[in-house]
Amino acid sequence: MHSGDADPKVVSELARSLLALVRGESCGECLPCWHGIRQISAVLDKVDNGSPVSAEELAAVGELARTVGQGAKCGVGRIGGRLVLELLSRYSSVFQARV
Numbered sequence: 059m060h061s062g063d064a065d066p067k068v069v070s071e072l073a074r075s076l077l078a079l080v081r082g083e084s085c086g087e088c089l090p091c092w093h094g095i096r097q098i099s100a101v102l103d104k105v106d107n108g109s110p111v112s113a114e115e116l117a118a119v120g121e122l123a124r125t126v127g128q129g130a131k132c133g134v135g136r137i138g139g140r141l142v143l144e145l146l147s148r149y150s151s152v153f154q155a156r157v
Contacts, residue, residue: 064149064151064152066105066152066155066156067106069145069149069152069153070102070105070106070152071106072145073102073105073142073145074099074102074103074106076138076141076142076145077095077098077099077102077138077142078099079138080095080134080135080137080138080141081095081096081099083134084130084132084134084135084138085131085132085134085135087131087132088129088130088131088132088135089129090125090126090128090129090130090135090139091126091130091131091132091134091135091138094122094123094125094126094139095126095135095138097118097119097122098119098122098123098126098142101115101116101118101119102119104156105153105156108156109156110156110157111153111156111157112157113157116146116153116154116156116157119142119146120143120146122139123139123140123142123143123146124139124143125139126138126139126142127139127140127142127143
């Protein structure tokens with residue numbers, strides 16, 4: 059899927075599915091994973107529901123994903139944060155359209 063013709067529903071469902079997998083498989087012992095993934099999921103739920111998302115919320119998702127990717131104790135959490143950053147980068151137009 060090229061970012062220019064991406065279906066917003068598919069992109070947000072992909073992101074939410076990946077986060078659900080990370081949430082289920084991570085050890086959950088560190089704050090970046092436990093708290094960060096939940097906060098990211100809350101914003102992506104808004105995107106998925108078609109609710110408006112503020113630019114600050116999107117920026118926070120990027121910052122949280124960076125924190126999770128760098129600060130998680132387990133590899134699952136680190137990969138989860140990096141996956142979110144990749145989706146935000148690759149499909150930025152989909153997320154920006156919700157602002």
